[in-house]
Amino acid sequence: MTGIKEVAARAGVSVGTASRALSGNGSVAAGTRQRVLTAAQQLNFVRSYNASSLVTGRSRIIGVIVPSVDRWYFAKVVAGIAEELITVGYDLALYNIFGDRDNQDAVLEDFLMRQRLDAVVPVSLELKPEELTRMLSIRRPVVGIGGPMPGVPTIGMDHFAAGSLATAHLLGLGHERIAHVSGGIDPYRDFKLTDQRQAGFENEMKRAGASVRPEWIIASDFTLQDAYNKARSLLAMPERPTAVFAASDEMAIGVILAARDLGLQVPHDLSVVGIDGHELGETFGLTTIQQFPRQQGQQAARKLLQKLAKKTVPFAEGNETGGNDMPTTGESLPPDSLHELLDTKFVVRNSTAVPRSRARDLERQ
Amino acid sequence: MTGIKEVAARAGVSVGTASRALSGNGSVAAGTRQRVLTAAQQLNFVRSYNASSLVTGRSRIIGVIVPSVDRWYFAKVVAGIAEELITVGYDLALYNIFGDRDNQDAVLEDFLMRQRLDAVVPVSLELKPEELTRMLSIRRPVVGIGGPMPGVPTIGMDHFAAGSLATAHLLGLGHERIAHVSGGIDPYRDFKLTDQRQAGFENEMKRAGASVRPEWIIASDFTLQDAYNKARSLLAMPERPTAVFAASDEMAIGVILAARDLGLQVPHDLSVVGIDGHELGETFGLTTIQQFPRQQGQQAARKLLQKLAKKTVPFAEGNETGGNDMPTTGESLPPDSLHELLDTKFVVRNSTAVPRSRARDLERQ
DNA sequence: TAGGACTATAGAAACGTTTACAATGACGTG
DNA sequence: CACGTCATTGTAAACGTTTCTATAGTCCTA
Structure with a gap:
């Protein structure tokens, strides 16, 4: 094992100088540094991270x-x-x-x-x-x-803002009977994001005067499979929503698949919005709020x-300086300079549309 | 920073003894060990991994x-x-x-x-x-x-075996016009697995006397999206295969989605097999060869x-001993005790069936 | 009871760096 | 010319462990 000692010896300098030359800390004459560097190269020297971590206290x-x-x-x-x-x-x-x-x-x-x-x-x-x-x-x-x-x-x-935005989009299209598939079960039970996205949904519904039906709030686990299963039950009910806001794209796609398998047309019989920007969404034409993990x-x-x-x-x-010019999407969270919110992007594709009943009304006019 | 020295001092032993007690190497009287352990606990001692790595030469x-x-x-x-x-x-x-x-x-x-x-x-x-x-x-x-x-x-x-198995399954159902979606483009160009799965496919086709059409060998990149796009082109051709063997489940699902979007029924108009055991496969009823990454x-x-x-x-x-009792699925690879092949599981779901033409024949009888 | 074989411990030397300190010499300034 | 400053270097002390060597004691056996 060739250490810095050998390098120093070959370059004809002390280990201290060798270390300074190699690490770039402290001053070393250009010629000396060069000699050390070539010596190191010739000996195939690699610095022991353990040793330097020990003394510097940083492990990289x-x-x-x-x-x-x-x-x-x-x-x-x-x-x-x-x-x-x-x-x-x-x-x-x-x-x-x-x-x-x-x-x-x-x-x-x-x-x-x-x-x-x-x-x-x-x-x-x-x-x-x-x-x-x-x-x-x-x-x-x-x-x-x-x-x-x-x-x-x-x-x-900003989860709250995302929930609000998704919901507002559906409301804006004329939907009133909107279900929400959230990701609040088992390993994700106490994830705050679940509550916040749901809060955004409920808040927006309330603002629009639409009623939030407890039986249309479905707790799932962020997997496509589980959302699929739960959506099948939901959509098979005699009275069903005209739109679903799912807290993730994978769940949203589960809902779309369930709808298809039940013979419902997306978006005409059922509009679906997700959150994430999952690649799958492209193929399914999923309207979503992209985040960029x-x-x-x-x-x-x-x-x-x-x-x-x-x-x-x-x-x-x-408190930190320089963190105040961040894009605080919406007024959902107290301005906390420690929590930096990255921008999201609302992507409208064709999993959302004016609800069928509403479309008829519009045609009639 | 409380080190082993402090612990040793508090326990009234030397650092050597303290080290032995804490690491479990070397012999220490039960009483002494206990004293060291409690001292360590009281002082909230945590051993510096850097230091011990330095001397032992292993970093964990x-x-x-x-x-x-x-x-x-x-x-x-x-x-x-x-x-x-x-x-x-x-x-x-x-x-x-x-x-x-x-x-x-x-x-x-x-x-x-x-x-x-x-x-x-x-x-x-x-x-x-x-x-x-x-x-x-x-x-x-x-x-x-x-x-x-x-x-x-x-x-x-065993990629070759998997390719063979998937193909044999389709052939066994009566398919003769089988396409293969492989994962050989861009970042995965020279992945051997691609060649091997394809070789399994071609070999099995040859054995059955079915012809492998070059234009039905589609190079994709393991993504659902790309497979979807390529499958749309493939399936829109005047003459199309009755079955597709895709080298991954994600690509297989891309094919299924493309088929659906073209109004083809899976499995009756098109059978699809994948490889992987991706969770998505459950929802799509995908027949696949599961591996367990x-x-x-x-x-x-x-x-x-x-x-x-x-x-x-x-x-x-x-060469290694004790590695020869492994499950060598098929005779596809030279028995190399260094390369351990884990078992796969063939899961038949409903993305594969007897081709429509053949089904008619069977009915007629 | 003497000797050997262990066990338990202390002490100190590693491990391979970085860096504080000291020493040397060159250079510039008053 | 003397003295301060600064750049360059060597020396040695860390860093916090593990482990080798040595020593003292204990127990067993012949």
Whole structure:
């Protein structure tokens, strides 16, 4: 194993000088640096990250905690973070929680504490206050993705606004009997996003004077399959909605498939809106509110790297500068400069239309 | 920062003893161990992984290299590996190549060399011989997932057998005009799996005396969207196949959707088979050959951990013992004990049936 | 009871870097 | 010309563990 000692020896300098030449810290005469560099190259020297981590206290590893990498959203987020980190030579340590609280606790205890992470990106993690405290106690920068976390900068989208927008779109087309498929069961039970999207829906309905029927609020789990099954039941009822707002594209497509299998025509018999911007939506012509998880990941990573750059690593930040010019879509969330909302894009395709009854009325005129 | 020194002091022992008590290596009196343990707990001690990595030479980090985490197969594989590693306290460093050769090179150079990985899992990586040599030169265990790699143990499925099986199923139903949608374009151009699945198809067709029409071999990219588009062209032709074997479920579903949109009935006008076991397949009633990427990941991880357990880390292994009782589905690959083939499961649902013409014949009898 | 085989412990030397400190010399300024 | 400043370098002390070596004690057996 060829270490920095050998390099120094070959270049005829001390290890200190060699280290300075190699790392770029401290001043080294141009000629000397060159000699060290070529010596290193000739010896095929690679610096031991362990050793330098030990003394510098920074590992160049960033932890990413996700509920489940194999879900569309999380996979994209991880890809975004990875994309950003790879360019600057940081490693990405992935912790997959599987929506399991025990796992989550284990991860928080076992890994975050092992001083080996320079920073952490919790994504869509619903932490209890004491867990949050624990996470912050490692005194490393934390940038979350998903919902806001007290005292932690986060990147996300405006769920309430998205719910409102989707609903307003349907109402605007003339729909009054609108169902909502939410993602609130099992592993995602206490995800705030579910409540917020639903709140946006209900709020908009109320504003328009449309009634929200409890039996038309369907709790699903973000999977196409489950939404399909539940939509079949819903749409088979004697009285059915003319439109469905699903809290995710996958669920929306489940609804579309269920409708098709029941012989209903989308959008004429049933309009469907989703949220996400899932690739599947293109093929199905799904009207949706696109978010950009990959960019959320990138943005979080950039924010983190920026924090890492200024060596000062505060425990928890009261308030941040320079975060106030962000696009705060709608007035749904209190202006919290810690929680950065990324823009979404409303994409109207042909899964939504004027309801059949209304269309007849219009023709008649 | 409370280190092992403080713990030792509080327990009234030397650091050596404290280390032995905490790590479980070497002998420590039961009472002493207990005292050390409680001291550690009281001081909230957490061992510095950097320091111990430095001296032991093992980092407890395993690198996983995937083309793109946000693809179904890779996400599942990563989840499987993560699941296995989390239980034994290993960290997972994720390298997302994005199907980009430059990135791939950068990763190989920058990361594998940084002695910080205890082992590497390349998944579906097509390496040039010199790259393979380089990867093995880090003298750490390597277990691949996907195709076989010379000198490296790998986990995968039998692509040729799957191609044969899918085709035989269609032929068995009476189909003769069968098209194949393969996954051979752009980022996946030189994936061996594409060729093998196609070879299985062609071989089986030949055996049955059915003709393989070049214009019915469609190169796609594993995405639903692209397969949908290409299938629309294919199925709109005056003469069209009665069945399609797609090299992945996502593409198969793209074909089904295209057929539906053209007014064709699946399975009566068109039978479709896929490969994968994608969850979407359930909703579409897709006949498919299931593979289990998550289990492939787990298996690879287990194999790796096992290698890691016996400290001896060979450079490259000529041959392995204990790997010969594996399920070698079909006679498609030379029996190579390094390449472990995991079982697949043929799931017949209702996207395949006797072709309409044949059905009429049968009725007539 | 003497000797050997263990067990439990302390002490100190690694592991491979970075960096604080000190020393040297060159250069510019009053 | 003397002195301060600055750039360059060497030396050695960290960083926080693990593990090797040595020593003292304990127990068993011949």
